[in-house]
Amino acid sequence: MARLPQLKYQGGTLTLHPPPPGKGWQDYATWDDRIEQYRLQAIDYRPLVESLWQSQTEFIDHAKLFIDLDLQMTAIKEPYLHQKEALTAWKQAGRRGVVVLPTAAGKTYLAHLIMQSTPRSTLIVVPTLDLMHQWYTQTKTLFPNIEVGLLGGGSHDRTPILIATYKSAAIHTTGLGNLYGLVIFDECHHLPTEFYRVIAECSIAPYRLGLSATPERVDGSHQDLDRLIGSVVYRKTPAELANQPLAPYEIVQIKVQLSELEKKRYQQAIETRNNFLQKSHISLGGLEGWQLFVKRSAVSSEGRRAMLAHREAKEIALGTQGKLDTLAELIERHWPEPMLIFTNDNATVYKISSEFLIPAITHQTPVKERHEVLKLFREGQYKTLVTSHVLNEGVDVPDVAIAVILSGTGSPREYIQRLGRILRKGSKPNKTAILYEVIAQETSEESTAKRRQTPLVYGSKETSLKVAESTDDYLT
Numbered sequence: 001m002a003r004l005p006q007l008k009y010q011g012g013t014l015t016l017h018p019p020p021p022g023k024g025w026q027d028y029a030t031w032d033d034r035i036e037q038y039r040l041q042a043i044d045y046r047p048l049v050e051s052l053w054q055s056q057t058e059f060i061d062h063a064k065l066f067i068d069l070d071l072q073m074t075a076i077k078e079p080y081l082h083q084k085e086a087l088t089a090w091k092q093a094g095r096r097g098v099v100v101l102p103t104a105a106g107k108t109y110l111a112h113l114i115m116q117s118t119p120r121s122t123l124i125v126v127p128t129l130d131l132m133h134q135w136y137t138q139t140k141t142l143f144p145n146i147e148v149g150l151l152g153g154g155s156h157d158r159t160p161i162l163i164a165t166y167k168s169a170a171i172h173t174t175g176l177g178n179l180y181g182l183v184i185f186d187e188c189h190h191l192p193t194e195f196y197r198v199i200a201e202c203s204i205a206p207y208r209l210g211l212s213a214t215p216e217r218v219d220g221s222h223q224d225l226d227r228l229i230g231s232v233v234y235r236k237t238p239a240e241l242a243n244q245p246l247a248p249y250e251i252v253q254i255k256v257q258l259s260e261l262e263k264k265r266y267q268q269a270i271e272t273r274n275n276f277l278q279k280s281h282i283s284l285g286g287l288e289g290w291q292l293f294v295k296r297s298a299v300s301s302e303g304r305r306a307m308l309a310h311r312e313a314k315e316i317a318l319g320t321q322g323k324l325d326t327l328a329e330l331i332e333r334h335w336p337e338p339m340l341i342f343t344n345d346n347a348t349v350y351k352i353s354s355e356f357l358i359p360a361i362t363h364q365t366p367v368k369e370r371h372e373v374l375k376l377f378r379e380g381q382y383k384t385l386v387t388s389h390v391l392n393e394g395v396d397v398p399d400v401a402i403a404v405i406l407s408g409t410g411s412p413r414e415y416i417q418r419l420g421r422i423l424r425k426g427s428k429p430n431k432t433a434i435l436y437e438v439i440a441q442e443t444s445e446e447s448t449a450k451r452r453q454t455p456l457v458y459g460s461k462e463t464s465l466k467v468a469e470s471t472d473d474y475l476t
Contacts, residue, residue, distance in 0.1 A: 007048075009063040009178040012202035014040040014048070020059060024051040042177050043227070045204035063204055066181035069119040069160055072145050073112070080245045082236050083110045089234040090114060090209065096230030098188060098210035102238040103420020104246055107211045108135065111184050112142050115161075118207050120181030124163045125199060127187045129153045129367070135163045135186070151176075166190055169199045177202040185210045185229060189217055189413065192224040200228035213420060214413040238419060246423040247401070249433035253449070255441040256322035266443060269313035276306030317443040318407040319348050324355065326438050330404055331356070331384060338377070338400045341386040342418050344407035352386045352406075361387045389414070391421065399426045404436045410451030 005020040016029060017037040028048045029038040040048060045063065052059055079087070083106055086099045095118055101107050115122055124139070126132050132152055139161060140148050149157025151164035151172065162180070169176065176199075183203055185191050188210030191200060200208070210229040216222050225231075242248045258266060276282075280296050280303075283289045293310075297303035331339065343349050346362045353360035359373050359382050370390075376382045378399075403422045408414055422433040439445045 005052075005057070005059040007059055007061050007063045009042065009065070009204065012042055012174040012177055012198070014042055014045060014063055014204070016040060016048075016059075020052065020057045022055045022057060024055055025057075027051070042202045042204045043200060046206040049206075063178050064181075065178045066121045066205070067160065069121060069146055071116050071119045071143055073116045073142050074144060075142060077109075079109070079113060080106060082234075082241060082245075083113065086110055086234040086236075087113050087117065091117065093230060093233040095182075095207040097208075097233035098212065098215055098225055098229055098231065100212055100215060100232055100235040102213050102236070102241060102246065102423065103417055104424035105236065105241055106245065107186070108138055111186070111209060111211060112139065114184075114209055115143075115182065118182050120207065121160045121179060122162070122182040122184065123169070123176060123180040123203075123205070124161070124184045125166055125169045125186065125191075126163065127166055127190050129165060131186065132163050132165055139163065166196045166199065170196050173198050173202045178204050180205050182207040182209070184208075188212045188225060188229060189215045189222060191228055192217065192222060197224065197228060213416050216413075238416065238423065245425070247425050247428075247431045247433045249419065249423060249435060251419075251435045251437065253437045253439060254326055255439050255446075256320065256326055257441050258316065258320050258322065258443070262316050262320055263442075266313050266316045269309040269316070272309035273306045273313065276302055313444070315347075317440040317445045318344055319351065320440050323406050323438050323440065324352070327352070327404060327406065328356070330402075330436060334402050336383050337402055338380070339384045340391070340400055340403040340421055341384065342391075342403065342405045342408060343386070343388055344409060346388050348407065349386050349388050356384075356386075358384045358386050361385065361390055363388075363390050365390070399428060401428070401431050401433045402436075403434075404438065406438050407445070408448070408452065410448045412452050415452040 003018055005016055005018055008015045015032075015035065015037045016025065016039075019038060025048055028044040028051075029040045031037075032039040049061070082101070086101070087110065090097055090099060099107070099110065101110070111124070124135055126135055129152060132150060136148060136150055143161065146161055147159045148161045148163065149155070149159030151157060151162055152168035153165070158179070162176075164172075164176075180203070183200070183205040185200070185208070189212050190196055191210070208229045210225060215225060215232065238246060238249070257263075276297075277284065277293065280293075282292050282296065284293060293307070297307035327341065341352065341358070343352070346364065349360050349362055352358060359377070361370050361373055365373070373382065373385065377385050400422050403418060405418060408418070419435050422435065425431055437449060439449050
């Protein structure tokens with residue numbers, strides 16, 4: 001009697017031997033001369049097994065080590081309509097796919113509802129240690145009867161529910177790949193990089209969920225999410241969720257003028273840079289143009305002067321005194337309401353922190369100090385906080401209604417993330433959020449601001465964009 005085919009997990013891949021009858025399974029397998037067996041990518045576990053089932057082929061599954069869980073959810077609250085719709089859409093898509101919801105729309109609670117409806121051992125992958133600990137606390141609270149562990153930040157647990165950073169999950173992926181039947185990728189726009197994508201490729205998990213406010217990537221690699229997780233199955237924008245469950249919001253652009261001296265220096269710097277770009281036939285209209293500029297600027301003194309001029313122009317636009325004057329007026333206008341201030345660079349963060357005596361958080365801030373500053377900010381002992389990019393993802397500041405963007409990139413994702421920091425209603429059910437954008441007029445900042453504007457933010461009757469040509473024009 002012929003031996004039954006055996007499916008095994010081996011180093012992040014699958015082997016199938018002896019070859020089963022039929023041909024459907026061959027769509028996923030390639031012959032490996034080294035072991036004289038067929039080998040498959042772990043990510044193809046589900047379609048392979050479904051193919052074998054459909055052909056009524058018997059086989060022995062040694063690969064699958066994930067288990068069923070008895071998930072008894074406590075502290076259940078009534079889901080919002082969009083959470084119910086997203087759960088249904090994900091199930092109807094075969095329990096695979098990406099859900100796109102804005103920051104503060106309850107993505108984490110939705111994920112826990114999905115875990116309850118798909119009770120298998122679960123791997124949750126997050127981008128930061130802060131998010132890892134937030135997920136850990138909430139998951140332990142909702143599922144107290146199941147052991148929850150951590151992978152990252154010095155922890156190396158192996159538990160039925162495991163929360164890991166992308167970095168740690170990628171490093172240990174071959175040891176995790178067949179232990180979990182459900183994988184949840186929080187902020188899944190991080191996944192399609194060369195380093196992180198192996199987490200999905202080396203996993204046999206038949207059930208996959210991606211969460212993001214903006215899954216799209218400039219390099220187009222977000223299209224790979226269809227294979228790594230599944231297609232987008234549900235999407236809601238901040239504008240669509242304004243009022244319920246998110247706070248209604250208003251966006252105010254305030255344009256400030258450079259001083260005469262700043263304007264002169266800015267124009268001279270831009271002229272120096274543009275002369276080099278024109279002579280070198282380089283256009284900064286895209287990523288390739290910028291990469292070419294960086295490359296060319298490194299091989300000649302003229303190129304180095306052009307790059308220094310580019311940086312000088314950027315520093316002038318980002319840190320003009322007019323922005324600091326506007327910030328002072330905004331703080332005075334809204335005091336003592338809590339306020340978040342965002343900039344694009346650490347130098348401006350520390351300058352504002354020093355001049356205004358405001359606590360600051362950057363990537364250079366030690367972890368313990370960062371947690372203490374955020375704790376005092378949440379408790380109301382600090383009324384204002386200035387930061388660069390470190391608070392874009394995964395920070396819960398529910399009672400903040402005012403944010404000021406003094407400078408930023410042209411990324412719609414960053415813009416939506418910063419807006420999301422003030423949209424959570426928290427203890428203020430009647431809260432209305434205000435996002436101020438302070439832009440240096442007649443500089444490259446104007447085009448940067450246009451690039452980040454998106455219908456996801458502005459496409460709502462509840463949302464109005466006000467543009468003031470000066471601080472006085474708005475504040476009076």
